[in-house]
Amino acid sequence: MPPIKLKSSVPTAAAKRQHKAAAKAATQAKEKPRPLTRIQREKQDIILEAALDVFSLHGFRGATIDQIAEVAGMSKPNLLYYFPRKEEIHRRLISELLVTWLAPLREMDADGDPFPEIRSYIRRKLEMARDFPRESRLFANEMLQGAPRIIEMIEVDLKNLVDEKAAVLTTWMDQGRIARTDPYHLIFSIWATTQHYADFDVQVRAVLGPSRGGEGRFEDAARYLEQLFLYGLTPRSKR
Amino acid sequence: MPPIKLKSSVPTAAAKRQHKAAAKAATQAKEKPRPLTRIQREKQDIILEAALDVFSLHGFRGATIDQIAEVAGMSKPNLLYYFPRKEEIHRRLISELLVTWLAPLREMDADGDPFPEIRSYIRRKLEMARDFPRESRLFANEMLQGAPRIIEMIEVDLKNLVDEKAAVLTTWMDQGRIARTDPYHLIFSIWATTQHYADFDVQVRAVLGPSRGGEGRFEDAARYLEQLFLYGLTPRSKR
DNA sequence: AAGAATTTTGACCAGTTGGAAAAATGTTAG
DNA sequence: CTAACATTTTTCCAACTGGTCAAAATTCTT
Numbered sequence: 001m002p003p004i005k006l007k008s009s010v011p012t013a014a015a016k017r018q019h020k021a022a023a024k025a026a027t028q029a030k031e032k033p034r035p036l037t038r039i040q041r042e043k044q045d046i047i048l049e050a051a052l053d054v055f056s057l058h059g060f061r062g063a064t065i066d067q068i069a070e071v072a073g074m075s076k077p078n079l080l081y082y083f084p085r086k087e088e089i090h091r092r093l094i095s096e097l098l099v100t101w102l103a104p105l106r107e108m109d110a111d112g113d114p115f116p117e118i119r120s121y122i123r124r125k126l127e128m129a130r131d132f133p134r135e136s137r138l139f140a141n142e143m144l145q146g147a148p149r150i151i152e153m154i155e156v157d158l159k160n161l162v163d164e165k166a167a168v169l170t171t172w173m174d175q176g177r178i179a180r181t182d183p184y185h186l187i188f189s190i191w192a193t194t195q196h197y198a199d200f201d202v203q204v205r206a207v208l209g210p211s212r213g214g215e216g217r218f219e220d221a222a223r224y225l226e227q228l229f230l231y232g233l234t235p236r237s238k239r
Numbered sequence: 240m241p242p243i244k245l246k247s248s249v250p251t252a253a254a255k256r257q258h259k260a261a262a263k264a265a266t267q268a269k270e271k272p273r274p275l276t277r278i279q280r281e282k283q284d285i286i287l288e289a290a291l292d293v294f295s296l297h298g299f300r301g302a303t304i305d306q307i308a309e310v311a312g313m314s315k316p317n318l319l320y321y322f323p324r325k326e327e328i329h330r331r332l333i334s335e336l337l338v339t340w341l342a343p344l345r346e347m348d349a350d351g352d353p354f355p356e357i358r359s360y361i362r363r364k365l366e367m368a369r370d371f372p373r374e375s376r377l378f379a380n381e382m383l384q385g386a387p388r389i390i391e392m393i394e395v396d397l398k399n400l401v402d403e404k405a406a407v408l409t410t411w412m413d414q415g416r417i418a419r420t421d422p423y424h425l426i427f428s429i430w431a432t433t434q435h436y437a438d439f440d441v442q443v444r445a446v447l448g449p450s451r452g453g454e455g456r457f458e459d460a461a462r463y464l465e466q467l468f469l470y471g472l473t474p475r476s477k478r
Numbered sequence: 479a480a481g482a483a484t485t486t487t488g489a490c491c492a493g494t495t496g497g498a499a500a501a502a503t504g505t506t507a508g
Numbered sequence: 509c510t511a512a513c514a515t516t517t518t519t520c521c522a523a524c525t526g527g528t529c530a531a532a533a534t535t536c537t538t
Contacts, residue, residue, distance in 0.1 A: 314518090
């Protein structure tokens with residue numbers, strides 16, 4: 001008897017096992033995970049897309065599987081065939097997110113010039129706020145709830161990366177190339193100001209009004225933030 | 240027959256009418272709203288407190304009446320006696336919030352000196368992030384969801400206030416007392432940087448670690464933000 | 479084309495949700 | 509004290525929740 005595939009005469013059971021096998025593969029190391037079919041990849045993508053819509057708008061608890069299934073254009077049981085639990089969908093979204101989310105900071109190069117590096121970091125973050133607002137909101141939602149599902153990732157991966165980049169900033173300060181200030185709070189303020197344009201988009205648009213709240217607002221924000229981080233509010237005459 | 244009180248022999252109906260009367264008082268202008276009893280005021284406060292806990296953590300959809308009732312230490316129907324619907328509680332919280340939330344900006348005085356005024360505005364906002372993090376999160380949650388329940392307030396009250404203060408800032412710029420920059424985005428950046436310490440508190444604490452993530456973080460943030468808005472990152476040697 | 483595997487569907491379920499109704503219990507002004 | 513009112517509890521409900529299951533439909537492999 002080949003113990004590899006564990007085929008069963010009951011198709012459903014086999015399908016379910018497939019999922020569990022994929023999950024357990026790392027620990028069991030016996031069953032081959034069997035690569036995903038084309039349909040599986042496609043449908044999973046559709047589901048994740050829909051879930052991003054819903055989770056980013058209502059948070060984990062406020063989102064329902066039915067809603068996600070509806071947006072994804074499939075029945076609830078069908079959705080649950082691909083992701084056996086709600087949490088699984090969320091976990092996937094979050095962990096994929098964290099990687100792309102931190103990419104801009106990762107790119108900040110210790111060997112580059114401080115101001116161009118910081119400037120393009122701000123720019124990249126702002127572009128992400130513009131191009132991936134749902135991702136930003138998903139992240140914000142998770143934070144607001146105390147990050148129950150990603151606290152370890154925050155405490156380890158995120159912290160390590162920030163520690164590393166804070167050290168880079170400190171070096172630049174030691175070399176007198178940027179003003180001496182708190183590198184951690186500097187990073188926080190870049191996060192806060194850029195993500196604000198995704199997370200509080202409604203407010204920004206409402207306050208700017210129809211005349212200035214159009215797509216140009218991101219260009220205005222970029223210009224403003226650049227000046228803020230470069231010179232602050234001290235007038236030119238006194239600089 | 241006195242049309243004032245509309246007493247009914249059914250006590251429940253009378254009690255319910257009381258609520259509706261209070262709500263309709265403005266439009267009907269006929270029935271006296273009848274002042275709240277001591278117990279009503281106390282219980283409503285307890286409920287609003289509990290609701291703030293729950294709503295700020297889970298958002299409107301993610302929060303349940305049962306949960307709020309439990310935190311408030313009363314039964315669900317009892318809670319519903321004071322606030323006949325979930326939305327009512329939320330609406331009350333939000334509208335009360337908006338007043339106190341904008342107070343610091345309101346205090347920014349056109350006749351004062353620009354830098355002290357801006358500095359103490361930042362300080363006050365940061366103190367609110369420290370002392371009322373739940374309020375901040377409630378607001379953030381609402382924004383993330385597109386502010387469905389307060390969009391008019393944002394578009395009218397908030398916008399008007401910001402327009403007014405932006406004009407003040409512009410005047411200061413015209414007088415050369417602060418650097419010329421976008422006053423709206425300046426206000427956005429103050430909001431973003433200060434509220435970050437309430438809304439993303441978990442992240443801030445996790446990244447700073449146990450050594451620097453204690454209560455002192457708000458003092459550090461205040462110092463950092465003051466420098467940022469004053470001078471930006473330009474080193475002293477080049478200022 | 480047939481058999482095996484995968485995908486989709488429909489019926490179902492137990493627990494939770496927001497809320498209604500009414501009865502039971504307190505409180506208070508006259 | 510007692511009637512009128514205010515508050516609380518008990519019971520109930522229909523809709524929704526996350527999730528299961530077996531059968532049916534489809535797709536893939538040979």
